[in-house]
Amino acid sequence: MSKNYYITTPIYYPSAKPHMGHAYSSIVADFFARFKKIQGFNVFFLTGTDEHGQKIQRAAEKKQMDPLTFCNELSKTFKDLTKTLNLSNTDFIRTTENRHKKSVINLWNILEKKKEIYLSKYAGWYSVSDEAFYSEDEVENKDGLKVSKLSGSNVEWVEEESYFFKLSKWQEPLLNFYSENPNFILPESRKNEVLSFVKSGLKDLSVSRKSFSWGIKVPSNKDHVIYVWLDALTNYISALNYPNENADLYKKFWPATIHLIGKDILRFHAVYWPAFLLAANIKPPKRVYGHGWILSGEEKMSKSKGNILDPIEIINNYGIDPLRYYLIKEVSFGNDGNISKEKLENCINSDLANNYGNLCQRVISFNEKNSNLKIPEKDKFIENDLKVLDIFKSNHKNLINYIDNQDLNSYMNFIIDRLFSANKYFNDQEPWNKKSDLKRLNTIQYVSFELIRKITIMLYPIIPESSLKVLKIFGIDEDKIDFNSITNNDYLKPNTKIKKINILFKKIENND
Numbered sequence: 001m002s003k004n005y006y007i008t009t010p011i012y013y014p015s016a017k018p019h020m021g022h023a024y025s026s027i028v029a030d031f032f033a034r035f036k037k038i039q040g041f042n043v044f045f046l047t048g049t050d051e052h053g054q055k056i057q058r059a060a061e062k063k064q065m066d067p068l069t070f071c072n073e074l075s076k077t078f079k080d081l082t083k084t085l086n087l088s089n090t091d092f093i094r095t096t097e098n099r100h101k102k103s104v105i106n107l108w109n110i111l112e113k114k115k116e117i118y119l120s121k122y123a124g125w126y127s128v129s130d131e132a133f134y135s136e137d138e139v140e141n142k143d144g145l146k147v148s149k150l151s152g153s154n155v156e157w158v159e160e161e162s163y164f165f166k167l168s169k170w171q172e173p174l175l176n177f178y179s180e181n182p183n184f185i186l187p188e189s190r191k192n193e194v195l196s197f198v199k200s201g202l203k204d205l206s207v208s209r210k211s212f213s214w215g216i217k218v219p220s221n222k223d224h225v226i227y228v229w230l231d232a233l234t235n236y237i238s239a240l241n242y243p244n245e246n247a248d249l250y251k252k253f254w255p256a257t258i259h260l261i262g263k264d265i266l267r268f269h270a271v272y273w274p275a276f277l278l279a280a281n282i283k284p285p286k287r288v289y290g291h292g293w294i295l296s297g298e299e300k301m302s303k304s305k306g307n308i309l310d311p312i313e314i315i316n317n318y319g320i321d322p323l324r325y326y327l328i329k330e331v332s333f334g335n336d337g338n339i340s341k342e343k344l345e346n347c348i349n350s351d352l353a354n355n356y357g358n359l360c361q362r363v364i365s366f367n368e369k370n371s372n373l374k375i376p377e378k379d380k381f382i383e384n385d386l387k388v389l390d391i392f393k394s395n396h397k398n399l400i401n402y403i404d405n406q407d408l409n410s411y412m413n414f415i416i417d418r419l420f421s422a423n424k425y426f427n428d429q430e431p432w433n434k435k436s437d438l439k440r441l442n443t444i445q446y447v448s449f450e451l452i453r454k455i456t457i458m459l460y461p462i463i464p465e466s467s468l469k470v471l472k473i474f475g476i477d478e479d480k481i482d483f484n485s486i487t488n489n490d491y492l493k494p495n496t497k498i499k500k501i502n503i504l505f506k507k508i509e510n511n512d
């Protein structure tokens with residue numbers, strides 16, 4: 001089994017500042033990246049910005065800036081956000097970088113040489129907001145405007161000379177590819193959407209634009225810029241040093257394990273991208289996962305709708321770990337999810353402060369009073385101890401499967417159950433009533449510390465900063481975290497000193 005894991009987020013348009021939807025994709029990708037790292041994989045985690053195309057050109061014009069200066073400013077806010085969100089990304093790619101342009105031009109040349117691209121004329125609808133071509137049956141009239149039925153964004157009529165990619169030719173090979181790789185598109189409901197789109201017939205795809213200039217020029221015809229999606233999708237291989245297919249990174253990490261994206265851009269990733277790659281004789285990625293949307297009220301949170309919850313403001317008020325925990329726990333992965341400050345506050349109070357934080361504080365203060373901040377010697381475990389400890393071992397494989405199938409919800413439920421059961425164990429065992437039986441008192445403490453250690457390792461991919469504080473109690477540094485050690489019931493060495501920690505999560509007082 002390959003021990004390499006390559007995960008990507010979409011590269012975001014720096015047409016405005018990042019919002020909660022962007023933060024969500026990045027946080028979830030970071031969760032998977034961190035998990036695989038502590039499972040012992042070599043992880044390459046890529047994110048970045050998608051800087052060409054008409055959308056960016058218009059946004060720059062509106063600010064009366066040249067597009068590159070505009071992108072430099074806004075791309076920086078996305079790069080800064082990777083730090084604020086505490087992402088463990090290996091690289092941050094910008095499509096205006098030379099390494100990327102080289103890669104796109106190479107891919108284009110291959111497609112042209114293989115006669116997968118031809119010159120013709122496009123006459124049809126185009127949405128600048130989605131950077132997408134829509135057919136007549138994909139648009140409708142709304143309040144006197146033509147809009148896309150899929151995204152609701154405005155479309156405009158475009159008639160211009162254009163290069164076309166022979167997408168129609170790839171309909172059958174794509175359908176074969178999907179059936180040979182049944183988990184290529186997840187979740188299942190999205191796969192069905194894609195299958196019915198492809199089965200309904202693929203038309204050749206316009207892959208260049210002539211009426212504006214902000215993009216990578218078609219190498220053989222400088223009047224055209226390469227369609228921004230062909231440009232953008234290539235980022236996933238440019239970051240691995242494509243076209244150098246002998247480069248270490250490329251050999252190790254391509255095909256990607258997973259492109260994590262929002263469901264809005266599924267067609268580009270699950271249809272166009274594998275078709276371009278198959279046509280160029282490059283292996284498609286192993287998986288495309290289209291997650292749901294963060295909603296505000298009933299609507300998708302988006303720049304153009306102006307209903308944005310600002311991640312920076314939330315982080316400044318509550319901290320990054322509460323936000324990460326909340327988004328991962330409360331938005332049922334794969335589905336749309338409504339988020340609100342009120343629900344975030346409840347989640348901080350109940351899960352983080354009362355359940356997890358309290359467990360850590362209780363066990364440490366009990367230890368301070370009774371064992372002088374040292375891991376106590378344990379006696380033989382009794383059935384009650386083994387019941388709470390062994391469940392990690394008996395679920396170890398399941399947990400890895402959850403992650404490999406992006407079943408974040410089951411992983412999260414397992415943690416929440418363990419938190420409840422650890423607190424219950426400490427209550428039920430009543431170590432404070434065992435002063436006359438020191439062996440038992442010590443064993444209860446030992447088990448409780450093991451539970452904290454195991455749960456904290458599982459929480460690390462979700463709330464890395466707080467988990468590291470807790471693991472410091474036991475002297476475990478970040479590079480020593482090993483997911484597989486959750487199966488071990490006597491990892492902690494008796495008599496080693498433990499460190500006290502400050503309150504992990506402050507309860508939010510409700511002033512209403």
Ligand code: ME8
Binds near residue numbers: 009261264
């Ligand atoms: O589409 N809920 O960039 P983009 C959840 N540049 N996720 C959301 C979201 C929401 N309300 N809003 C945005 C692009 N996202 C292209 C991608 S990739 C080769 C090129 C997330 O800035 C989600 O991942 O419009 C979505 O797919 C992505 O941001 C779109 O970001």
